[in-house]
Amino acid sequence: MPHDHHDHDNHLDPMEARTRALETILTRKGLVDPAAVDAIIETYAEKVGPKNGAQVVARAWDDADFADWLARDATTAIASMGFSGRQGEHMQAVFNSDSVHNLVVCTLCSCYPWPVLGLPPVWYKSPAYRSRAVIEPRAVLREFGLELPEGVSVRVWDSTAELRYLVIPQRPAGSEGMSRDDLAALVTRESMIGTGLPTGPA
Numbered sequence: 001m002p003h004d005h006h007d008h009d010n011h012l013d014p015m016e017a018r019t020r021a022l023e024t025i026l027t028r029k030g031l032v033d034p035a036a037v038d039a040i041i042e043t044y045a046e047k048v049g050p051k052n053g054a055q056v057v058a059r060a061w062d063d064a065d066f067a068d069w070l071a072r073d074a075t076t077a078i079a080s081m082g083f084s085g086r087q088g089e090h091m092q093a094v095f096n097s098d099s100v101h102n103l104v105v106c107t108l109c110s111c112y113p114w115p116v117l118g119l120p121p122v123w124y125k126s127p128a129y130r131s132r133a134v135i136e137p138r139a140v141l142r143e144f145g146l147e148l149p150e151g152v153s154v155r156v157w158d159s160t161a162e163l164r165y166l167v168i169p170q171r172p173a174g175s176e177g178m179s180r181d182d183l184a185a186l187v188t189r190e191s192m193i194g195t196g197l198p199t200g201p202a
């Protein structure tokens with residue numbers, strides 16, 4: 001089945017086009033500083049956006065029924081927490097285990113689950129990541145500082161406009177008894193893409 005990718009590499013979608021036009025006008029008039037806009041985008045990509053996904057992961061760690069629901073119907077389970085909308089209409093949660101590590105890529109462009117992760121990081125959109133994640137995922141993971149044990153296989157998921165993935169990393173050892181908010185604080189953006197792991201409890 002051919003993937004129905006968004007053609008956002010070739011054509012901006014209307015919202016993106018409007019946003020860029022607005023930024024250009026405001027910059028020309030001296031009303032905004034492009035560096036400030038970059039900083040806002042960076043904040044949304046790294047801090048604000050992924051907080052939603054972190055709440056989903058923390059709840060999955062803490063609530064077996066929810067984890068089950070997430071495995072069966074991620075779109076509905078995630079929407080029940082208020083995280084839904086564009087680029088998150090069709091979600092699948094992929095669970096790491098002792099034997100499988102999941103890694104998400106979009107080989108054709110930059111499909112990404114906005115409602116749970118915010119904006120995609122620059123490296124996610126880079127041609128190098130998009131091709132190498134499939135060809136040599138272990139080498140890519142190593143460059144992110146993640147060395148997986150021999151016995152763990154890497155499963156690579158190619159995102160499309162039809163289906164976006166959220167990696168559910170394994171709950172870190174030593175996190176027993178932590179509150180859901182404290183658990184969420186351990187969940188990194190990279191751990192939900194598969195290029196990293198959650199941080200351990202302090």
Ligand code: FE
Pocket residue numbers: 005006106107108109110111112159160161
């Ligand atoms: Fe894409």
